[in-house]
Amino acid sequence: MPVERTTGGSSLIDVLDRVLDKGIVIDAWVRVSLVGIDLITVEARVVVASIDTYLKYSEAVGSVGSVSKPAALSTGDGRASESVLAENANLRAQLAATGRARRRRPAAAKTP
Amino acid sequence: MSRTIKRTGRSKTPPAEAKRSRPATAAVERVIREETPGSHLPAGATRMPGPPPASPDKRGKYVYCIVRADEALRFGPIGFGTPPGEVYTVLYEDIAAVVSDAPIEVLDATRENVLAHERVNETVMRYQTVIPMSFGTVFKTRDDIVELLRGAHSAFQDVLAKMENKVEFGLKVLWDRDAMIRQIEHDDEDIRRLKSEIATQKGSTYFARVQYGRLVDGALQSRSEQYVSEIFEALRDVCVASRANKPIGDKMIMNAAFLVERDRENAFDARVKALGGKYDSLTFRYTGPWPPYNFVNIRLKLERAK
Known part of the structure; x- marks a missing residue:
């Protein structure tokens, strides 16, 4: 079957699929707050929160998620993302604690 | 099989162009880009x-x-x-x-x-x-x-x-699910037998139908995985990287983006078209070149200056 090739901009769906949350992304709440504030005078600045490039060859479908961020983070404001980050740190601490506990246990088990 | 080659300058009428080049059926036509440099740029474009x-x-x-x-x-x-x-x-x-x-x-x-x-x-x-x-x-x-x-x-x-010097191409692969099910029924003896049991049995066919559904789903899944991995494999050496996004709807089996070196664009193009020739029952929707949206994710945030 012959293959149809269209240049990028001719399909709105394909455009939307890319431009809304891929490339360089400023969180929605920042985007809104940027409007009308003078960054220089409020002493705020835009900084890089994270940077990823995907230069691997993937084959398995679904093994790589879409680049869009988790729903909890994209719902809007920074507080949501902060709470997720806090939860994240919390879970990591718990994980580290269980890891330590588990390392101790086998050692104890050796002397019945 | 008839092949239509259509040249199109995208700056002309993109919406109409998009409609024409996207037939509802599995039959597709190839739309290739006008090769004269700059000819499809919007009016007034310059650098x-x-x-x-x-x-x-x-x-x-x-x-x-x-x-x-x-x-x-x-x-x-x-x-x-x-x-x-x-x-x-x-x-x-x-x-x-x-x-x-x-x-x-x-x-x-x-x-x-x-x-x-x-x-x-x-x-x-x-x-x-x-x-x-x-x-x-x-x-x-x-x-x-x-x-x-x-x-x-x-x-x-x-x-x-x-x-x-890298650009992105999008490749969506669709199949005709019903035709694929007919094909599976034709190829798979167990499924064929179950189907005829369901058609002829007098009593409850509930369990036969459940079993039939399970087998068909499994067969669809494994065929789709087979196609997708063959397609990825075929394109591996003409691109730098690829990303598999989630397919949209039950007709789509593959929704991927490929990062291609500019000077490998023709090789990639030829490979995709060869795939189109090889898989008669699949529809390939192939777009690009795009900026590398799928391969870059830089998140910016607002911070109080110190």
Whole structure:
């Protein structure tokens, strides 16, 4: 079957699929707050929160998620993302604690 | 099998073009890009050194993408608005933001606005490597953009180097699910037997139907995986990287993006077309070149300056 090739901009769906949350992304709440504030005078600045490039060859479908961020983070404001980050740190601490506990246990088990 | 080759300049009538080239049935036609350089660029598109246009202070700056630049550039009147805004650069050291003046307000993701965003990106990438900005970022002043470029300079540098001379292609593969089920019934003896049992049995066919459904689903799944892995494998050596996004709807079995070296574009193109010839029952929707949206994710946040 012959293959149809269209240049990028001719399909709105394909455009939307890319431009809304891929490339360089400023969180929605920042985007809104940027409007009308003078960054220089409020002493705020835009900084890089994270940077990823995907230069691997993937084959398995679904093994790589879409680049869009988790729903909890994209719902809007920074507080949501902060709470997720806090939860994240919390879970990591718990994980580290269980890891330590588990390392101790086998050692104890050796002397019945 | 008849093949239609159609040349199309995308700047002409994209919506009509899109409709014509996307038939509802599995039959597809090949649309290839006009090869004469610049012929599909929007009217007025250009790239030349030049100072930013004089603009009233009250206007914000909409950012389309980040590029490498040694001097201030202008890309012509191809941005938002009526008449289309002049697109130019805000320069910081060796990188620049490609911008046009815009009202200081949240820009709606209307068809016109989104297509204008993409149009500018496509125009600029004809000349150089871009890191695309996602839709809808307006800065209040030129100085704010310079601050952004300064703050994110090393990140932008790094990504620009990684994306140098690379473009993205999109490939969606669809199948006719019903035809595939008929094929599976034809090929698989167990499924065929179950189906005839269901058709002829007098009592309850509940368990036979459940079993039939399970077998068909499994067979569909494994066929789809088989196709997808063959297609990925066939394209592996003509691209730099690939990403598998989630397929949309039950007709789509593959929704992928490929990062391709510019000078391998023809090889990639030929390979995709060869795949189209090989898999008669699949429909390939092939788009590009795009800026590398699927291969770059830079998240920016607002921080209090120290």
